Ligand SMILES: Nc1ncnc2c1ncn2[C@@H]1O[C@H](COP(=O)(O)OP(=O)(O)OP(=O)(O)O)[C@@H](O)[C@H]1O
């Protein structure tokens with residue numbers, strides 16, 4: 495197995511409240527892993543662990559082990575900046591910076607010390623192409639990103655993540671603020687991206703998980719109930735709770 | 746946990762009920778075809794042909810319901826299997842109904858369904874009828890064990906079919922043209938019964954799939 499992440503016995507607390515309970519999960523390289531489950535079950539909490547975004551929440555305490563390429567990312571000496579470069583993130587509502595389309599994508603590489611104009615041009619173009627946005631914006635690169643539609647903004651955020659040349663892209667409900675057409679575009683994009691990236695996506699749409707993911711993990715009240723091939727989960731889940739959730743019996 | 750999708754659940758129940766109803770209609774056709782053979786009752790045979798239209802309508806209606814549920818409700822897991830099974834089982838039931846009709850046609854055409862073939866034909870037909878009854882019960886109770894037992898019984902049907910055919914062939918080798926034609930027709934009737942048994946086995950496979958999610962080959 496070619497795993498990018500190995501998570502073992504992960505417990506997470508917000509002060510006294512335990513939000514994740516004894517999670518064991520492996521994330522496979524170049525696969526799309528979907529996280530599903532009812533609101534408040536811990537999906538966002540879990541996905542934030544993978545690039546240590548939870549460090550920003552003071553009450554948050556983690557026990558157990560998360561390995562990225564066999565290295566414990568919660569080790570005191572671990573390079574968190576490097577981790578966040580390798581493991582990019584796209585959020586629920588598109589959050590472009592209030593600057594031009596070009597600068598949005600160039601921002602990360604510039605911060606990383608890349609000042610060469612030609613190189614930046616190439617990175618911006620390639621990233622926008624990979625995010626399936628280039629054709630729509632190539633003639634207005636210097637316009638403000640705020641003038642883009644919601645779906646375009648979200649693809650811009652994906653381009654921004656891609657510009658950092660990550661290995662993994664985490665997406666927390668990336669289409670929940672988008673209309674159906676924009677949603678389909680992002681779904682298509684995710685399908686194309688998995689050739690070169692490993693994707694972990696939180697989604698509230700069961701159909702979306704079924705359509706785009708290779709593996710599906712079902713969370714319930716902080717526990718990982720079941721993780722398996724998506725094909726298996728949506729035809730013959732092993733756990734009754736999974737069955738009840740995906741068939742809409744509760745939730 | 747609050748139960749959801751009551752409307753969808755009701756529609757699934759309705760679909761299931763239609764399949765059960767179709768099963769009973771086919772069962773009663775088969776019951777009648779045995780009576781028609783026994784009593785050389787052409788009127789009853791005609792009735793069976795007439796009722797087959799209704800059975801076909803039921804199948805169409807099950808198909809329409811199932812397609813709409815798939816299109817509109819995006820069913821998954823056991824819900825999806827239930828709908829697929831309804832499609833497949835209704836298709837098998839429709840075929841079994843057709844075999845009853847075929848036999849009815851032979852009966853009407855042949856003035857002489859001859860006594861010397863009667864007992865062995867009835868014997869085979871009654872066994873198929875029992876299988877049909879049992880498979881309908883297995884379906885409505887989602888009883889996998891019973892479904893598998895029914896499919897195993899099909900071996901007996903096949904065996905008896907082969908033996909009886911042999912016997913009829915002996916009879917067919919007659920100089921009397923009329924006699925050999927009778928024997929041929931009787932063999933065709935047997936063939937319909939044997940095919941019905943095969944479709945009942947298909948239904949058994951679909952019951953296993955419905956309950957366990959596994960595709961099995963029962964024969
Ligand atoms: N910063 C925080 N401080 C305290 N509790 C939190 C914090 N963030 C999340 N929680 C709690 O942890 C649990 C899991 O929350 P999380 O946001 O991970 O759920 P989720 O599965 O992403 O839900 P949703 O589908 O609604 O986004 C919830 O009970 C939530 O109230």
Ligand SMILES: [Mg+2]
Pocket residue numbers: 537538539666696
């Ligand atoms: Mg969330």
